[in-house]
Every structure is written in C-alpha cells, then in structure tokens.
Amino acid sequence: MNAVQILERLVSFPSVVGTPNGAIVAWIRAYLESHCVEVRVLPGPEGDRANLFATLGPRDRPGYILSGHMDVVPAGETEWRSDPFTLRAEGDALFGRGTSDMKGFLAAVLASVPALKAGRLDCPLHFAFSYDEEAGCLGAPHLIARLPELCARPLGAIIGEPSDMSGVRAHKGKAAARLRIEGRAGHSSRPDQGLNAIHLMAEVLARAVExxxxxxxxxxxxxxxxxxxxxxxxTIRGGQALNIIPDLCVADLEARAIPGLVPRALLEPVHAVIRSLAARGVNATWETLSDYPALSLPADAPLAALVERLTGKPSLAAVSYGTEAGLYQEAGIAAIICGPGDIDRAHKPNEFIRLDELHACQAFIEALGQGLSQA
Incomplete structure (x- = not known):
C-alpha cells in the first residue's frame, strides 16, 4: 500500500479523542505484522484505548522514535464539503479529518516500512503511536513509562506534528484543571437560606485574573x-434562573508555561483558593485535566542538526501549539517536532494535506532509515 491508500484507511477510522480506539490500533497492528514488524499494543488505564509501539531493527541498540497520535478532534462542523471520515482528493489536496493533524504523518511512517525493512537497519526506528493527545497528551505518558522495557534508551524522538517538514525546537507547556463548587439552592429573595456557588467561584476567578x-x-x-x-x-457555567440561588458553578482553567517554568505550578495560586474554600466547609474540588511540559531543544543539538540535514531546512525556534515532545524531553530523550502539513489547517472543517507534503515526509523517514542501515 502507498501513503495515500494508507491515509485513506486511517482517516476512515473516526478515532475521535476520548473514544475507544481499538479499530485503528488493530488495523495498524495488522499492517505492521504483515511486514514482520514487532508490535506491542499497550492498553491505557481507561480500558478502551491503547498506545501502540513497534520496532524495526535491533531494539537493544539506541535508535530513534517516530512519534504520532492516532486520535483526532471531532468533526461536527457544518462547513465540511464531504464526509470528514472519507478521504477526498481534489487536485493535489487530500481532505479529511486528521489529514494534517496527524494521520498524514502516520501514513508516511507506515508507507516507509517496506523500504526500511529492505535497508536492514543497524540501529532501530521505533514507532510510538499514542491516544488522546488532543485531550492534553493523556496517552503518551503511559507509553513513555514503558520505554525501558521496550527498547534501549533512544537517541531522540521526532514528533510528527504538522510543521511543513521543518524541525521545531521549542513549545510552551500546559496544565489545565476543572474547578467545581457546590452551593445550596434557594429563592433569590432569601440569600440567607442558600449558598451562591457563582459568588464563591468569583473568589477563584479573581485570583486567576490576578x-x-x-x-x-x-x-x-x-x-x-x-x-x-x-x-x-x-469556560464557566452555573445557575438555572435569575431568581434561583445557583447551587453549582464549574470553570475550566489553563496555564501555558515557557520553558523553565512548571505548568502545574503556575496554577497553584488558584488551587490554593479552592483549598481555602474547602477548609471553610464548601464542597470545592479540583480536577486536573492535562499537564505536559514545555519543549526546549538547543539550536546546536545533534537531533536538530540531523533533522536539518535530512529536510534541507533550518529548524525553527518555536511554535505556539503544544505536543508530546516535552514529555519525551522530560524523560531524558532529546525531542524535536517535524511533520507534514500545516497547523493552520488543523481543527478546522475541510482539513487537508497535499500529496507533495505526504511524499516529502516519507522521503524524510526513508532517508533517516538509510542513515541507520548497514552498509
């Protein structure tokens, strides 16, 4: 199968973030095993989602990870001109949910397998495909925790988020939380008999703004x-009607951290207000939604030089979006972003990737493999 045929199959799986992903995992596993590739399916704690890890070449030697996520954002927008889960070609553009973010990268990786196998890799390439990245990189930490049993410490990880095939060395980290405050309902004419959850949340909001x-x-x-x-x-939601004391208020909070700062630590002043309310007898809770670190790879890092040589492009200092790259770096593995497509097409109706972008990514992966192959 070529990259377009593989992308067509991948797009056909509605692997929306937060939903079971067994079907797409099973298809990728079967494809890889048909090429005699060693595959491990790693179920997550949710029970209905799994990461996938595969190795080409000797896994007891240091090599490189090609990292991508199998989930996509929902595709409920009315502006779609065709079924978002059916690949549609129009000129040199291939339309469908996830084509740029980031099933195009997965398709290029999988299409490279025959050439990589023929090259007899002396150092391995590992495929690390995760779930629920779009919810805040929820699946990758479970995969990364298993790496010591899966392979020798890798030389680096290439995260194939859409970057127009330019290496990207940095992004901000992010932490997000859901804040929930329960009050006591009553008629608004008798505030003394109720407990206004929105008023209590105002204390939290004030600290967040500060x-x-x-x-x-x-x-x-x-x-x-x-x-x-x-x-x-x-987001913030609460209350039923103007003349009812609101008995519930829920808000979602996020912090984005530059390298050197810990994202969850930025949330601590707000978390302290929630704890203070709880100490006063209020039913106030804090739920962590996501937490991933920033990425910061030095410009002179060997991994940056490798990607620049293979792409023929200088690496970029930073992007605004977040990825799983920071998690690999936190685990002691050098990481860089490099993948086909454009982030500006992601999370929008009529998302697409161009044929030349898909082919450029496959050529990049095969060239990486050639550099790791036996002479």
Whole structure:
C-alpha cells in the first residue's frame, strides 16, 4: 500500500479523542505484522484505548522514535464539503479529518516500512503511536513509562506534528484543571437560606485574573508570542434562573508555561483558593485535566542538526501549539517536532494535506532509515 491508500484507511477510522480506539490500533497492528514488524499494543488505564509501539531493527541498540497520535478532534462542523471520515482528493489536496493533524504523518511512517525493512537497519526506528493527545497528551505518558522495557534508551524522538517538514525546537507547556463548587439552592429573595456557588467561584476567578496579570510581568522568552507564560479561565457555567440561588458553578482553567517554568505550578495560586474554600466547609474540588511540559531543544543539538540535514531546512525556534515532545524531553530523550502539513489547517472543517507534503515526509523517514542501515 502507498501513503495515500494508507491515509485513506486511517482517516476512515473516526478515532475521535476520548473514544475507544481499538479499530485503528488493530488495523495498524495488522499492517505492521504483515511486514514482520514487532508490535506491542499497550492498553491505557481507561480500558478502551491503547498506545501502540513497534520496532524495526535491533531494539537493544539506541535508535530513534517516530512519534504520532492516532486520535483526532471531532468533526461536527457544518462547513465540511464531504464526509470528514472519507478521504477526498481534489487536485493535489487530500481532505479529511486528521489529514494534517496527524494521520498524514502516520501514513508516511507506515508507507516507509517496506523500504526500511529492505535497508536492514543497524540501529532501530521505533514507532510510538499514542491516544488522546488532543485531550492534553493523556496517552503518551503511559507509553513513555514503558520505554525501558521496550527498547534501549533512544537517541531522540521526532514528533510528527504538522510543521511543513521543518524541525521545531521549542513549545510552551500546559496544565489545565476543572474547578467545581457546590452551593445550596434557594429563592433569590432569601440569600440567607442558600449558598451562591457563582459568588464563591468569583473568589477563584479573581485570583486567576490576578495571577494572569502577574505572569505577563514575569520571566520572558522572546522566541515565543507572547513571550511570557499565560493563564485564563476558558469556560464557566452555573445557575438555572435569575431568581434561583445557583447551587453549582464549574470553570475550566489553563496555564501555558515557557520553558523553565512548571505548568502545574503556575496554577497553584488558584488551587490554593479552592483549598481555602474547602477548609471553610464548601464542597470545592479540583480536577486536573492535562499537564505536559514545555519543549526546549538547543539550536546546536545533534537531533536538530540531523533533522536539518535530512529536510534541507533550518529548524525553527518555536511554535505556539503544544505536543508530546516535552514529555519525551522530560524523560531524558532529546525531542524535536517535524511533520507534514500545516497547523493552520488543523481543527478546522475541510482539513487537508497535499500529496507533495505526504511524499516529502516519507522521503524524510526513508532517508533517516538509510542513515541507520548497514552498509
């Protein structure tokens, strides 16, 4: 199968984040095993989702990881001009959910297998395909924790998020949490008999706004836009009617950290308010939704030089979106972003990837394999 045929199959699986992914995992496993590739399916704690890890070449020697996620964001937008889970070709563009983010990369990796096998790799290439990246990199930590039993310590990890096949050396980290405050309902004319959950949440919101303003004046890194860490309350919901004391308020909060800062630590001032409310007898809870670190790879790192040589492009200092790359770096594995497609097409109706982008990625992977093959 070529890359387009593989992409067609991958897109046909509606592997939306937060849903079971057994079908796409089973297809990828069968494809790889048909080429005599060693595959491990690694179920996550959710029970209905799994990561997949495969090795070409000797797994007891240091090699490189090609990392991508199998999940996609939902495709409920009315602007789609065709079924988002059926690959549609129009000129040199291939339309479908996940084509750029990031099943195009997975297709290029899988299409490279025959050439990689023929090259008799002296050092291994590992495929690390994760689940629920779109929910905040939830699956990858479970896969990374298993790496010591799966292979020798890798030389580096290439995360195939859409970057127009340019290496990217840095991104911000992110932590997100859901805040829930329960009050006591009643008629709004008798506030003395109820407990207003929205009023209590206002204390939390005030601290979040105060913290966000302080971060703007905190540590700076000029390679990012904006150059500082940030925080925001993204959603808030509560209350039933104007004349009813609201008995519930729920808010979602996120912080984005420049390298050198710990994302979850940025949330601590807000978390402290939730703990204070709980100490006062309020039913106030904190649920961590996601937490992944920033990426920062030095410009002179060997992995950056390798990717620049193979792509023929200088690496970029940073991007605004987050990836699993920071998790690999946190585990002691050098990481860089490099993949086909454009992030500006992701998470939008009529997402697409171009044929030349798909083929350029496959050529990149096969060239990487040639450098690891026996003479």
């Amino acid at each position: 913290t966000a303003k302080a971060l703007e004046k905190g540590p700076q890194d000029p390679i990012f836009e904006p150059p500082y860490a940030s925080m925001q309350i993204g």
